[in-house]
Amino acid sequence: MAGEEKEEESLKRKKVDNVPRGMAWGAQSFASARISSIREKDPSSVSDFGRYMAEKRRKLNVQYNEDSSNKLLNNATAAVAALHSKEGQIVVAEISTKSRIFNGISIWVDGFTVPTHQELRHLMLQYGGVFENYFRRELVTHIICSTLPDSKIKNPRSLSRGLPIVKPEWIVDSIAAGRVLSWAPYQLQRIALEHPNQRTLQSAYLNPKLDHCPLPLDWRDNYPTYSNMMDIDLEPRSELLALENVPTSDNQGPSSVQDGAVNFTLLEEDLKGIEVKADECSETENQGVLESHGKKDSVAIVDRSKRNTGAGYSDAAAAATHSTLGDDNFVQNYFKSSRLHFIGTWRNRYQSRYGSFNDNSEGQDQQVFRAKSGSDPAVIHIDMDCFFVAVVVRDRPELHDKPVAVCHSDSVRGSGEISSANYPARAFGVRAGMFVRDAKAKCPDLEIVPYNFEAYEQVADKVYNILHHHCGRVQAVSCDEAFLDVTDQGDPCQIASVIRSQIFEATRCTASAGVSKNKLLARLATRKAKPNGLYYIAPSEVEGFMDELAVEDLPGVGWTLKEKLKSHNLHKCSDLLRVSKDFLQREFGVKTGDMLWSYARGIDTREVQQAQIRKSIGAEVNWGVRFLVPEDAHRFLVTLSTEVATRLQTAAVKGRTITLKVKRRKEGSGEPSKFMGCGVCDNFSRSETVGYATDSQEILLRVAKQLFNSFAFDVRDVRGVGLQVTRLEAVGSGQSLKGGQGQQRALKSWLAPEISKVMLDESAPADRNSGNQTIIHRSTEPLKTEAGESIPVKSPALDVPKLPLNTSAQDNNDLHAAAESGMRNFIAPDTKDRIQVGRSSTKAAPPPTNLPPLSELDPSVLASLPPEILAEIREVYGELAAQPVVSSKPAKNYLSPVAVMKGAHKTKTSEVSNRVDRREDGIRRVLPLEPLTERGESSRPPSVRPEIVALPPASQLDPSVMSALPLSLRRELEQEYKRQQVKKPDKSTLRVSEPEKLCVERCSSTSLEDLWTGTPPKWVHMFKESQDAVCSTNDSVRLGGSLYDNACAKKSCCQVSTVEGC
DNA sequence: ATCCTCCCCTAC
């Protein structure tokens, strides 16, 4: 165990910098600055600005509301579905476009509620409202709270400064009523009044100062010293006390919010020097809430985990209560307390508020103008000093000279990580990322303070309001850090100085600032300025400044690159001047080499970018991940896919490529040194590209399961799982499809096998321990394709051929649709996830009577269909059904990654991604597919990509299937078969996976007409049932896994990351 | 050449 830890420690990459630096020249005392300077500057513009920003944001019908850290997840979609189940998709579609009843309403949910956080979040999202994860007075219009004890609000209305505190039934009832009901009857306060005892308690919690301090109130008069703040610290508080001192009218509520002015009152108030004493919420109170939730959640699981425990898990007790095994809402509860999740999602929350303002849409004219403008470019970099510590410590004056760090754990033996250390602590060598036990070893008197994420959020908000007041070009780097392009705005140092002063006055936290001519130098200057300073690097000083720096001081040079440079005897920036750019590019890559060469000279051409289009959305958990049986992993994937789907929906984007990342305990490594950590792991990732951008949880889950199973790992070794979606497209941004021949072919090819697929899935009920399960349902004869190829029967991989074909977005403007779709499983699983379809609704032509009602087609399923198919569906159903997208590239074979990995076909696309799998001999690792592998290798040149033909062999197509199809489709289908028959058989033409054959067979034995009966049609039900089958693990898969492991062990060339941690 | 895919690296 000790050795294990050593290994981890040695593997851990640590960055050792952040050495405290001396006060910089140009540093200015914040005390000398006056907040009033802003007000004096242009009071009206401030107010105009606030209103403008609010209006901008209000216009954003896209709400980012990233991250579901506060929510319970499990029943979320169920609740939504329950509300909608009767309406069906079309109705929901109408809701999404016409019934944005919560437009302008932004809720924050306090404590445990019914519906849960997650459910409320979904509801708000669906009905045009906003769900805030972190409370901020200026953003929230209503606080939702079920019960008083949970809320810990003792005088809700008073402490919330007029924000209504409303029971969640208000949300539910309003949706049911189709309009926003008055929240008054739902006020929580009424409950309070009905319970005198509680009311008495409430008054005890009242902050007298809040009641007696007339507003506006200049906090400087009341909090000139830290000693005054102590009062606050001693008072009982709740998270609801995170208030702004915003004067509120009695009738504040939705209406006053919707005028758009309320959201940025903070700025105005700040600029007037107003601060509320109760500004900061007590982290202890927050913790209490979190803990109570955690307990509640844990209780439910402990039983189950006990049932599971005992399978040799060395830390079973801990796992039972602190891992995926012991918490059905592990993902959300974990994120709720994760600092890295907080800072990782912060930017999205920021974008949701400033996004439309920061649209970066500077015309080229402007850019050219700026480029040519005579004045020197000026960039300010602002970074809060030891941010997390500073925010918490401002109310703990007794700590402010002592070494303090933020950490979950305060144990000398703890493995909690230091999030931030103040400068006294850094003098002892304490650094962010360190284990607290190591920090305490360096600094025995280190004081540990807990996190207060809502306060960080709030302070960051104030800071950015100030930044935006001074500069129209603000690039948010993180919650405590930003670049400002202040070219042509006067003395940049003066601006930076004022900003620093205002930040301190508004937040009582110090910021440091760097000023220079580009981002690189500004950032380096900030480093020099810290703490609480300002540093300016004049053009003439650049050279001398850079020479002093070590290479790792350059942004972008981390541990790895530093080591590489070191191996070339390049230690300092001045060393980099000695070598040619050619050399650097040869050695480190073109861009990296150029970066090194330029940065070493202080050259940085990057612009201050206000916003950037997101390219990926994902969530991962590498802490507390412990599975005993595949079902554990499955349940985890449900929550993970729900999380990612929610993020996609919240961001109003869909994506096509779904990537699953898995961390697996490295062979021979024991328990991680970090409690519940992932330890030393190998990293794996595999991706699948679906035919059409999706944000559907069902599809994400399906793919995730498939990918996960394809690894065939022993789930007990899995230590981390991540799910990411890329190739994002904005919802509604797709191009229209035009009708075409190919599209009709596509639809046929979709529908026919689809039915079959449904049958198959239904025939393979989930049974995770049944290794024979899949085989039972298979023919023992290889499936003969039209091309005469046979497909091996026993591939476990073929058990999960769920995905639509990978098609490339390359021909985005080429609307011709080649009919190369494969098997599609995507038939409406149920009535969830309907939002998006409605968006594109125009006028829906009445569907042909012999088609299933559109309401039975799952929009999320539709969303994943290839564009050509969608186009055809749309032709039939009208615009409502189809989101346009174009893709006509030949699809990759529709085989599961396992099959692919085994060499079922050799195109690169199908190769699965992680490096371990990529070894040349990787093909041979998995025995079950050996026959196919060999055949595939020998009979097909690598360059030949198997063309996918979704149609099963005509001989196996049950006539009843055809008759069940709409006439027009049937005709097309028949034509298609005819055409294929005529066509010269191409051996790569038809690669029907085994399940497809099965499907066809099963179809034959079933009354196909029946499939279309009922509401929803039977096949919808079948499809639903099929989902679990997807994830079933069987012995065959296991076998593959062990073989894989062996092969992997043999491979010494695996470029697998074995670093503990991330 | 250029694009795409699968990663690693970096920063907060």
Next chain:
DNA sequence: TAAGGTAGGGGAGGAT
């Protein structure tokens, strides 16, 4: 106990 996430940049190598 403890909450090791997130997203972009870019290199390597294959496909086109």
